[in-house]
Amino acid sequence: MADVLVPTLDHLKQAYAVTSAATQVTPLLESAALAKETGATRVFVKPESLQWAGSFKVRGAYWRLKRLSPDEARTGVVAYSSGNFAQGLAAAGQALGIPVTIVMPIDAPAAKRDATAGYGARVVLTDHGDRAREEVAAAKAREIAETEHLTLLHPFDDPEIVAGQAGAGLEALDQLAAKKTHADLVFCSVGGGGLIGGVALAFHYLSPNTEIIAVEPEGFNGMGSSLAHGAIETMPIGPKSICDGLMARKPGDAPFAAVSTAGVRGITVDDAAVRRAMKIAFERMKLVLEPSGAASLAALLGGKVDVAGKTVLVVATGGNVSLADFISHMNDGRI
Incomplete structure (x- = not known):
């Protein structure tokens, strides 16, 4: 861990200056209804x-590709991902260009596989049993x-990915200002930790x-277990x-170094809470969120963290869900 690069503020700003020219400024939406419900x-x-592409992931991906050498860029890259x-x-x-x-698990959502191919990528599926x-x-x-002879990229365990994803945090800070x-609390979902690493550092x-x-x-x-014990831990297969986008069994070294520097604590949410958050986001804010994207909102609504009298920021990370899957989640939750 001591040898893992933790990006500096200048590094984050350099990445954001490049990626902001190629990404959208996502809005900062205030919800009086959520404030009233949570206190x-x-x-x-x-x-x-x-x-672009339905989630924060394009921020880190674009910055990482910009860091390739000319030869690496010409030959191309390969990575694994469940979707976003x-x-x-x-x-x-x-x-x-x-x-x-992209190598994807065979049980990754079909909508995400199709969208990936739609952007021109070659998709290779794996059956993990x-x-x-x-x-x-x-x-x-x-x-x-x-x-x-392709350049292998990791979806989250890379200091440059962390630096690129920090753009979401820097942007939110500007919008709050x-x-x-300012935010007293920030809720951010975690898979391998690339986003929360960047947001936490910002x-x-x-x-x-x-x-x-x-x-x-x-x-x-x-991530939560690793933070609690001060070292990276791998969760058992359960x-x-x-x-689906948050099913990493352990955080990456680079994200863990970043969040350890910034001071972060973890909580968990169950599927029922996530379904409820998806419904509330749709009905009250007119936002379509995939389950992974709604986890942070589920945490706010779940009451495990005292938010009374505080200003809260929820990072809703993605919306890549088909209509059929969205409706299925609502029916499964009987909401």
């Missing part, structure tokens, strides 16, 4: 679901990198009194979560 003074939601990084990297590769190969799906997909990506306020440098809450599905709380 918070103010609640802001930053819907990265409205970003796949789409973000494919979209960034299309914009920059860089060939992209009883094994951890990210381990099988990662092994296949390494094999392709070696045999085809424009509203003459607030650590520029709003150090803000508390950052890492939100994970039950059974996949590798039941699936509807939050």
Whole structure:
């Protein structure tokens, strides 16, 4: 861990200066209804679901591709992903003219597979059986990198990915300042930790009194457990979560170093809470969120964190869900 690069504020700003020219400024939406329901003074939601390719992932992907050498860019890259990084990297590769190969678990949502291919990426599917799906997909990506001489990219365990994802935090800080306020609490969902690593660093440098809450599905709380014990821990293979993008069994070294520097604590949410958050986001804010994208809102609504009298920021990370799957989640939850 001591050798893992933790990006500086200048590094984050350099990345944001580049990526902001190729990404959208996602809005900062205030919800009086959410504030009333939770007891918070103010609640802001930053819907990265409205970003290019439907999630924050394009921020880190674009910056990482910009860091390739000319030879690496010409040959192309390969990565593994269950969906959102796949789409973000494919979209960034299309914009920059860089060939992209994505290895995806066979049970990744069809909508995400189709969208990835739609951005021009080559998609390779893996069948993981009883094994951890990210381990099988990662092994296949390494094999392709070696045999085809492609640059292997990690979806979250890379300081440059962390730096690129920090753009969501820097942008939110600017938007909060424009509203003459600040966040006392930030809820941000966690898979491998690339986003929360960047967001936590942005607030650590520029709003150090803000508390950052890492939100994970039950059974996949590798970041929270690792933070609690001061070292990276791997969670056992257990039941699936509807939050398919948050099913990493452990955080990456680079994100863990970032959040350890910034001071973060973790909580978990169950599938029922996530379904409820999806429904509330749709009905009250007119936002379509995928389960992984709604986990942070579920944490706010779940009452595990005292938000009374505080100003809260919820990072809603993605909206890549088909209509059929969205309706299915609502029916499964009998909401």
